[in-house]
Amino acid sequence: MKKIVTALVCLFLSSCSPDSKTHNIDTIAEEYVRLVLQVGQYDSAVVDAYFGPEEWKPSEQKATVFPLETLVHSANDLYDKGTVLLESKNPNVNASRIEMLQKQLIALRTKVEMIGGKTYSFDEEAALLYDAEPPFYPLSYFDKLLDEMDQLLDGDGVLSSRYTTFMEQFIIPKDLLDSVFNVATAESRAITKQYLDLPTQENFVLEYVNDKVWSGYNYYQGDSQSLIQINTDFPIHIDRAIDLASHEGYPGHHIYMMLLDQNLVNTKGWMEYSVYPLFSPLSFISEGSANYGIDMVFPGEKRLAFERDVLFPIVGISKKKAQKFHKVQELKSKLKYAENEIARRYLNGVIGKEDAIGMIEKYLLFSPKKAIQRLNFIETNRSYVINYNLGRDQVANHMKLSGADSELPEKRWEIFKELLSNPYSSSTLKK
Numbered sequence: 330m331k332k333i334v335t336a337l338v339c340l341f342l343s344s345c346s347p348d349s350k351t352h353n354i355d356t357i358a359e360e361y362v363r364l365v366l367q368v369g370q371y372d373s374a375v376v377d378a379y380f381g382p383e384e385w386k387p388s389e390q391k392a393t394v395f396p397l398e399t400l401v402h403s404a405n406d407l408y409d410k411g412t413v414l415l416e417s418k419n420p421n422v423n424a425s426r427i428e429m430l431q432k433q434l435i436a437l438r439t440k441v442e443m444i445g446g447k448t449y450s451f452d453e454e455a456a457l458l459y460d461a462e463p464p465f466y467p468l469s470y471f472d473k474l475l476d477e478m479d480q481l482l483d484g485d486g487v488l489s490s491r492y493t494t495f496m497e498q499f500i501i502p503k504d505l506l507d508s509v510f511n512v513a514t515a516e517s518r519a520i521t522k523q524y525l526d527l528p529t530q531e532n533f534v535l536e537y538v539n540d541k542v543w544s545g546y547n548y549y550q551g552d553s554q555s556l557i558q559i560n561t562d563f564p565i566h567i568d569r570a571i572d573l574a575s576h577e578g579y580p581g582h583h584i585y586m587m588l589l590d591q592n593l594v595n596t597k598g599w600m601e602y603s604v605y606p607l608f609s610p611l612s613f614i615s616e617g618s619a620n621y622g623i624d625m626v627f628p629g630e631k632r633l634a635f636e637r638d639v640l641f642p643i644v645g646i647s648k649k650k651a652q653k654f655h656k657v658q659e660l661k662s663k664l665k666y667a668e669n670e671i672a673r674r675y676l677n678g679v680i681g682k683e684d685a686i687g688m689i690e691k692y693l694l695f696s697p698k699k700a701i702q703r704l705n706f707i708e709t710n711r712s713y714v715i716n717y718n719l720g721r722d723q724v725a726n727h728m729k730l731s732g733a734d735s736e737l738p739e740k741r742w743e744i745f746k747e748l749l750s751n752p753y754s755s756s757t758l759k760k
């Protein structure tokens with residue numbers, strides 16, 4: 330309390346000690362950015378993107394011993410400074426801006442603690458890092474879906490191998506990946522451009538990479554430029570073309586980052602958004618809107634038609650296979666929450682590695698090798714998995730409650746743009 334009173338007094342006096350100097354939200358934002366960049370020295374995955382001033386990057390080499398307590402203290406200190414501002418009753422204080430920054434600070438502190446060796450349960454982590462509450466599903470829910478899949482896929486034997494065999498006819502040969510992705514991306518971009526004003530210089534570079542735990546990644550570079558990487562460790566099926574074009578590109582991560590950059594950093598000068606910490610509430614909206622973005626550009630039957638009439642012919646897949654392919658894909662997408670249940674059990678120590686891999690094969694229909702890759706993703710990114718499924722569904726719900734209607738595309742895109750241009754988190758989405 331004493332600290333708060335001192336700080337309050339300091340808001341009105343210019344003669345405070347340097348230690349308790351006057352803070353406004355912009356100085357807190359700058360300190361926060363510097364802190365995120367400092368934490369990034371110890372874990373390269375922390376800073377997903379940074380497009381702020383070069384001089385805010387740490388000038389010193391990282392310490393030989395991880396400065397856990399100093400970093401936790403700095404995050405707490407900035408959080409408290411935000412609270413002081415909130416309690417100042419100053420009419421110029423933007424409460425929602427501070428509250429969002431405080432959520433980002435809670436996530437940063439949590440990530441620092443985790444780098445320092447602290448473990449949280451799956452659900453604690455989801456709340457602290459992503460401001461989210463993942464639901465619980467009984468496995469029987471997924472078992473019923475697997476029964477339906479069993480009816481759809483021919484042959485005997487384990488369902489996941491039958492699924493893998495079925496999907497083999499939809500693999501994009503490596504020499505055609507570029508053509509397929511270019512066509513899919515051009516379409517996603519053209520549709521997005523119909524509804525959003527994109528800067529003329531906006532662009533992305535596509536790279537093919539190997540040996541990653543993910544299948545695709547967007548690195549926003551600032552100035553409306555992105556580097557999109559696609560992992561070719563495993564065969565890429567034709568449905569991934571639209572997923573990647575829309576999720577990584579238009580109107581997914583590339584557009585989200587561009588709009589945050591334009592609207593929050595450039596226009597409003599909210600510098601806290603010049604850094605994008607991966608393990609933070611922003612990722613819930615980023616992954617959720619990127620997955621929902623697929624439906625923005627390819628709603629309902631449009632996706633089926635585009636894949637069947639445009640993409641299948643490039644690869645030489647018969648159009649007759651489209652209906653069943655979509656039925657299988659639709660059913661498979663209903664299994665997505667199984668990943669949360671597997672990750673929850675595994676990360677909470679309820680099941681071991683072998684069981685987790687077995688469950689990934691069974692419930693996500695992955696091949697044994699791909700299941701190992703997915704477990705590596707879960708081990709690396711932990712409760713991040715909720716951002717793809719729960720994030721998508723909460724964004725969809727927010728859009729619906731905000732009046733989005735697929736019959737009124739202009740209005741729908743307007744609502745989507747508002748969501749991507751402002752600092753939302755899971756708990757501030759309409760529910």
Ligand SMILES: [Zn+2]
Nearest residue numbers: 576582616619
């Ligand atoms: Zn993503």
